[in-house]
Amino acid sequence: xxxxxxxxxxxxxxxxxxxxxxxxxxxxxxxxxxxxxxxxxxxxxxxxxxxxxxxxxxxxxxxxxxxxxxxxxxxxxxxxxxxxxxxxxxxxxxxxxxxxxxxxxxxxxxxxxxxxxxxxxxxxxxxxxxxxxxxxxxxxxxxxxxxxxxxxxxxxxxxxxxxxxxxxxxxxxxxxxxxxxxxxxxxxxxxxxxxxxxxxxxxxxxxxxxxxxxxxxxxxxxxxxxxxxxxxxxxxxxxxxxxxxxxxxxxxxxxxxxxxxxxxxxxxxxxxxxxxxxxxxxxxxxxxxxxxxxxxxxxxxxxxxxxxxxxxxxxxxxxxxxxxxxxxxxxxxxxxxxxxxxxxxxxxxxxxxxxxxxxxxxxxxxxxxxxxxxxxxxxxxxxxxxxxxxxxxxxxxxxxxxxxxxxxxxxxxxxxxxxx
Numbered sequence: 001x002x003x004x005x006x007x008x009x010x011x012x013x014x015x016x017x018x019x020x021x022x023x024x025x026x027x028x029x030x031x032x033x034x035x036x037x038x039x040x041x042x043x044x045x046x047x048x049x050x051x052x053x054x055x056x057x058x059x060x061x062x063x064x065x066x067x068x069x070x071x072x073x074x075x076x077x078x079x080x081x082x083x084x085x086x087x088x089x090x091x092x093x094x095x096x097x098x099x100x101x102x103x104x105x106x107x108x109x110x111x112x113x114x115x116x117x118x119x120x121x122x123x124x125x126x127x128x129x130x131x132x133x134x135x136x137x138x139x140x141x142x143x144x145x146x147x148x149x150x151x152x153x154x155x156x157x158x159x160x161x162x163x164x165x166x167x168x169x170x171x172x173x174x175x176x177x178x179x180x181x182x183x184x185x186x187x188x189x190x191x192x193x194x195x196x197x198x199x200x201x202x203x204x205x206x207x208x209x210x211x212x213x214x215x216x217x218x219x220x221x222x223x224x225x226x227x228x229x230x231x232x233x234x235x236x237x238x239x240x241x242x243x244x245x246x247x248x249x250x251x252x253x254x255x256x257x258x259x260x261x262x263x264x265x266x267x268x269x270x271x272x273x274x275x276x277x278x279x280x281x282x283x284x285x286x287x288x289x290x291x292x293x294x295x296x297x298x299x300x301x302x303x304x305x306x307x308x309x310x311x312x313x314x315x316x317x318x319x320x321x322x323x324x325x326x327x328x329x330x331x332x333x334x335x336x337x338x339x340x341x342x343x344x345x346x347x348x349x350x351x352x353x354x355x356x357x358x359x360x361x362x363x364x365x366x367x368x369x370x371x372x373x374x375x376x377x378x379x380x381x382x383x384x385x386x387x388x389x390x391x392x393x394x395x396x397x398x399x400x401x402x403x404x405x406x407x408x409x410x411x412x413x414x415x416x417x418x419x420x
Contacts, residue, residue: 071151286348356383
């Protein structure tokens with residue numbers, strides 16, 4: 001920190017006649033002491049906020065509210081978001097011009113004060129807003145007054161401009177923070193669902209899709225390690241139905257963003273499976289099969305057989321190898337055990353197997369881990385999944401895939417960046 005004269009402490013005495021200069025000196029002394037504190041204990045640069053947003057092709061950028069210090073210790077306060085037009089330059093033929101987006105202290109001459117009239121026609125400023133000026137500077141400018149002043153114009157981002165638009169997303173590589181990070185800088189974000197601009201990739205002979213992901217809001221100074229995945233639906237109802245999916249990877253990473261590429265390899269993938277919840281009617285069918293093998297089975301309703309064995313529409317199971325007791329029969333029979341065979345259970349499961357597309361009742365129970373064969377009220381039995389086309393070329397390797405992913409499936413990118 002460069003030396004500076006000690007501020008003079010303002011004092012007063014009883015009966016003193018106060019003039020504007022006395023009160024202004026007291027205010028200046030407090031302000032200079034605060035600036036001295038900032039210079040002594042804090043570095044200059046961005047303190048908080050002041051995130052910048054500007055996408056490739058945009059004609060304006062946005063600077064969010066925040067606070068910075070310049071090298072004199074002055075506070076550069078932006079109380080709300082500011083939208084700023086891109087410099088109206090065409091750029092050199094076949095090239096771009098680089099501009100710095102900066103924030104600087106607003107001197108008294110730069111702000112419009114609140115004024116008030118006094119006696120005898122006097123008038124003057126009574127309130128002067130503490131603010132900051134956001135604008136464009138150009139390091140390569142031939143005009144020295146248009147170049148950024150080191151430590152005075154705090155660089156928030158750099159912009160490559162061509163044809164009056166951003167030729168690339170804003171870069172935060174030249175941005176200076178007031179204090180170095182004491183731990184890795186982590187930021188995350190997502191592209192908008194229903195508005196992410198997908199395109200066939202590569203353009204000449206597409207094998208997948210890609211989209212540019214801006215991470216300008218993360219304010220990275222160096223290229224971080226990115227992780228990203230695609231959120232959204234995968235199944236297209238059709239007809240005919242098919243699945244769109246792939247393994248995404250990050251390419252062309254920079255502090256301001258990256259391109260996410262998703263190869264779409266064609267094939268077949270398991271589709272949704274049909275299922276059935278075992279109900280009372282399924283057990284009644286199995287009980288009827290049990291009674292069919294009993295000489296007096298025609299005398300006993302199947303639902304009564306289940307009821308007298310404690311099996312109700314709400315709970316209970318039929319398990320192969322566990323006998324059921326018949327209802328009371330005329331003497332000398334009384335109650336007799338009725339064995340539950342595997343084929344009885346399979347008879348109850350046969351309609352279920354047909355409904356969910358299983359090859360057989362045996363396959364249905366085995367695939368669901370039901371050993372020995374059993375039917376239990378409330379248990380869900382799932383049939384085999386049918387194969388569904390994965391990324392059929394005639395549907396995903398065409399220009400219209402961008403609209404399908406954006407509108408119907410609402411594909412968007414969720415990302416995380418870690419800067420060491």
